[in-house]
């Protein structure tokens with residue numbers, strides 16, 4: 001059974017809804033899932049998992065959230081080489097630039113990206129809900 005840790009930041013709950021749906025999909029496929037708010041996450045939560053999903057909305061000007069997610073991502077830069085990592089997050093008005101930069105950054109750290117960054121406009125609904133659940137299912141078999 002694969003161990004999937006989902007570490008996220010959310011301001012208004014949209015990225016958290018994505019995290020919950022990803023967890024639901026992964027659990028459906030029998031994964032051992034932990035949902036962790038980044039405020040209580042540590043490097044051990046990255047090291048201990050078979051696959052880690054990191055979630056942040058687009059904030060600032062097309063960047064990941066700066067007060068908690070940014071320092072966390074920096075802190076795990078030495079721990080993700082070869083690690084299976086998925087990225088996800090919600091956005092408002094942009095074109096997904098924050099996610100493209102984040103994918104590149106994680107690849108630069110040597111992470112083994114299992115998706116190309118799942119982005120959802122505001123709250124997941126309908127098709128995007130399914131996309132989140134499907135990502136979870138995929139992570140369960142990583």
Ligand SMILES: Cc1cc2nc3c(=O)[nH]c(=O)nc-3n(C[C@H](O)[C@H](O)[C@H](O)COP(=O)(O)O)c2cc1C
Nearest residue numbers: 011012013014015057059060062090091092093094
């Ligand atoms: C301070 C702030 C900055 C934001 N910057 C961007 C941005 O650069 N690009 C974008 O597409 N959306 C931006 N947004 C919109 C959020 O990404 C969007 O509302 C998202 O759904 C919030 O996710 P959350 O509910 O998980 O916090 C910004 C929102 C806030 C509050």
